[in-house]
Structure formats: structure tokens, C-alpha cells
Amino acid sequence: MLVLGVDPGLTRCGLGVVDGTPGxxxxxxxxxxxxxxxxxxxxxxxxxxxxxxxxIAAYTPEVVAIERVFAQxxxxxxxxxxxxxxxxxxVAARQGLRVAQxxxxxxxxxxxxxxxxxKEQVAEMVKRILQLDAPPKPADAxxxxxxxxxxxxxxxxxxxxxAAVAAEKAAPxxxxxx
Amino acid sequence: MLVLGVDPGLTRCGLGVVDGTPGxxxxxxxxxxxxxxxxxxxxxxxxxxxxxxxxIAAYTPEVVAIERVFAQxxxxxxxxxxxxxxxxxxVAARQGLRVAQxxxxxxxxxxxxxxxxxKEQVAEMVKRILQLDAPPKPADAxxxxxxxxxxxxxxxxxxxxxAAVAAEKAAPxxxxxx
Numbered sequence: 336m337l338v339l340g341v342d343p344g345l346t347r348c349g350l351g352v353v354d355g356t357p358g359x360x361x362x363x364x365x366x367x368x369x370x371x372x373x374x375x376x377x378x379x380x381x382x383x384x385x386x387x388x389x390x391i392a393a394y395t396p397e398v399v400a401i402e403r404v405f406a407q408x409x410x411x412x413x414x415x416x417x418x419x420x421x422x423x424x425x426v427a428a429r430q431g432l433r434v435a436q437x438x439x440x441x442x443x444x445x446x447x448x449x450x451x452x453x454k455e456q457v458a459e460m461v462k463r464i465l466q467l468d469a470p471p472k473p474a475d476a477x478x479x480x481x482x483x484x485x486x487x488x489x490x491x492x493x494x495x496x497x498a499a500v501a502a503e504k505a506a507p508x509x510x511x512x513x
Numbered sequence: 514m515l516v517l518g519v520d521p522g523l524t525r526c527g528l529g530v531v532d533g534t535p536g537x538x539x540x541x542x543x544x545x546x547x548x549x550x551x552x553x554x555x556x557x558x559x560x561x562x563x564x565x566x567x568x569i570a571a572y573t574p575e576v577v578a579i580e581r582v583f584a585q586x587x588x589x590x591x592x593x594x595x596x597x598x599x600x601x602x603x604v605a606a607r608q609g610l611r612v613a614q615x616x617x618x619x620x621x622x623x624x625x626x627x628x629x630x631x632k633e634q635v636a637e638m639v640k641r642i643l644q645l646d647a648p649p650k651p652a653d654a655x656x657x658x659x660x661x662x663x664x665x666x667x668x669x670x671x672x673x674x675x676a677a678v679a680a681e682k683a684a685p686x687x688x689x690x691x
Contacts, residue, residue: 377606418599
């Protein structure tokens with residue numbers, strides 16, 4: 336499953352493309368879209384939109400996995416972070432791509448086994464999982480890669496569970512009439 | 514000055530078009546883009562984008578005035594509100610329109626003379642300014658209209674001040690050499 340992970344932010348929006356199946360993952364690309372704080376927010380959002388469109392065109396991911404922004408985030412930056420995440424959702428939806436959101440704890444748990452792992456631990460595990468010499472840089476790119484790994488692992492398992500539930504619902508009579 | 518006011522929100526995004534000059538304003542249209550909470554956020558943002566594009570195409574405003582979202586907002590809804598505001602900025606910037614942001618207190622002060630006026634007072638003044646029989650409905654549409662009035666009044670005054678400052682800077686020698 337080819338997943339584009341997005342660590343949303345106005346100043347640095349982390350992007351990471353991973354080809355993964357549960358337990359395995361290969362890094363395709365990682366980077367950031369930077370926008371200068373001297374630009375007005377509308378121009379910064381336009382630049383983020385253009386960057387995301389270019390990455391989606393280049394790698395044609397099946398899913399865009401975005402960090403879920405919620406009110407426990409840093410209140411100084413929550414508005415810009417939410418807006419960058421919104422632009423990512425909009426670009427993905429416009430192109431008919433599936434959008435998934437994962438919380439930081441879900442990402443940490445998927446990568447390290449603990450929802451309370453620190454940044455260094457996550458970066459170290461990302462490095463090992465992808466068999467790299469060093470974690471992707473800058474940190475926002477590494478976070479986006481971690482999101483993409485998380486989704487390719489959780490997403491497949493979740494899709495299987497949903498398919499099983501759907502099959503169960505579609506054919507409840509099988510239980511009583513073999 | 515033709516201004517599109519936007520009171521951002523995921524469930525109801527208020528829109529109001531006003532043709533105004535300081536002290537005067539004429540209502541052109543007011544309404545809301547509604548998106549059902551049963552839709553995923555990416556689909557809701559797409560619907561808001563489509564609604565905004567339709568209003569801009571229909572009324573060709575010069576400026577899009579959006580309520581400024583900041584961390585003092587309702588934390589339960591701040592993420593969705595910020596994302597709807599971000600989509601409005603993006604749509605406006607993509608079309609080369611000017612974007613202005615005003616805080617609720619700025620709007621209240623411009624309309625009623627007091628930054629701490631309540632919603633009813635603002636609605637009553639909007640009704641009087643626009644010479645309507647009743648304030649625009651629903652409340653989100655009235656708030657968007659108030660934003661547009663605020664911008665057409667403050668914006669003109671602000672543009673004049675900026676022009677005066679720019680003229681002063683451009684020709685400082687005039688003071689010493691008449």
C-alpha cells in the first residue's frame with residue numbers, strides 16, 4: 336500500500352511516501368514544504384496546496400494519512416496546523432484519494448509499541464524499520480514517514496476487520512443455515 | 514467596495530455580500546453553505562470550497578473578509594472552524610482576491626461602536642444599516658454580513674491611511690524643500 340503521510344504545519348509541512356504492508360515498509364521519499372512566515376496565510380496555504388499536488392502527481396499514493404489535529408495541540412500554532420491539515424484533506428479529496436487521520440499516540444504505538452514513546456525513540460524505530468543509516472530529516476519529514484508507516488500497518492489491519500464485519504453483516508443467515 | 518464576508522464553520526459557513534463605503538452599506542446577498550456532519554471532514558471541506566467558488570463567481574467581490582480564528586475560540590470546534598477559514602483563504606488567494614481577517618471584537622466595534630456588544634445588538638444594527646425589515650437569517654449569515662460591512666468600512670479607511678503613509682515615505686524631501 337503506497338501511503339503519503341502528512342505532518343501538517345504552515346512553516347514546515349512534512350511529507351513522506353512509504354510503500355508498506357503490516358510489519359514491513361520501504362521509504363519512497365521524504366521531505367518538507369516550507370513557507371516563509373513573511374507571506375500572508377492565504378499565500379502560504381496556496382504554496383502548501385501546490386506542494387501536495389506535486390507530491391501526489393509524482394507518487395500517486397492510494398491513501399493520504401494526516402496527523403489528526405485536536406484541541407490538545409499547541410494553542411499557539413493550532414490554527415495554522417489545522418489549516419494546513421485542511422488543505423491536505425481538500426487536495427486529497429479533490430483527487431478522489433482516501434484520507435485517514437491518526438493521532439500522535441496512534442503513530443507512536445504503531446511504530447514503537449508505546450503511545451508515550453518520545454521523538455527520538457520514534458525516529459530510531461523509523462530508521463530501523465526502513466533500514467536507513469539515519470532517520471529522515473528534518474524532524475517533520477520523519478514524522479510524516481512515521482504517519483505513513485503507521486497507516487500502512489494499521490490501515491491494512493483495519494480494512495481487513497471492516498471487510499470481515501461487512502461480510503458478517505451481509506450474510507448473517509450463514510450461522511443458522513449452513 | 515464589494516465585499517464577501519465569511520463566517521467560517523464546518524456545519525454552517527455563513528456568507529454575506531455587501532456593497533459598502535464608510536457609513537453606508539447595501540446588502541447584495543446572504544446565506545450559508547451547510548454540510549452534514551455525516552460526511553467526513555475532507556468531503557465537507559470540498560463542499561465548502563464549491564460553495565465559496567460559486568458565490569465568488571456569481572458576485573465577483575473585490576475582497577474576501579473572513580473572521581479571524583484564534584486560540585480563544587471554542588476549543589470544541591476550533592479545528593473545523595480554522596479549516597473552513599483556511600479553505601476560504603485558499604479559494605480567494607487562488608483567484609487573486611484580497612483576503613482580510615477581522616476579529617469578532619473588531620466587527621462588533623465597527624457595527625455598534627462597542628467591541629463587547631452582544632449578538633442581538635449587532636443583528637439589530639445590521640438590520641438598521643442595511644434598512645431591512647429583519648436581520649439576515651440564519652445567525653451565521655448575519656455574522657458574515659456584519660463582517661463584510663466591517664471590512665468595507667474599516668478597509669477603506671485603512672487603505673487611505675496606508676496610501677497616506679506610503680506617499681509620506683515616497684517623498685520625505687518635500688518637507689525640507691518646498
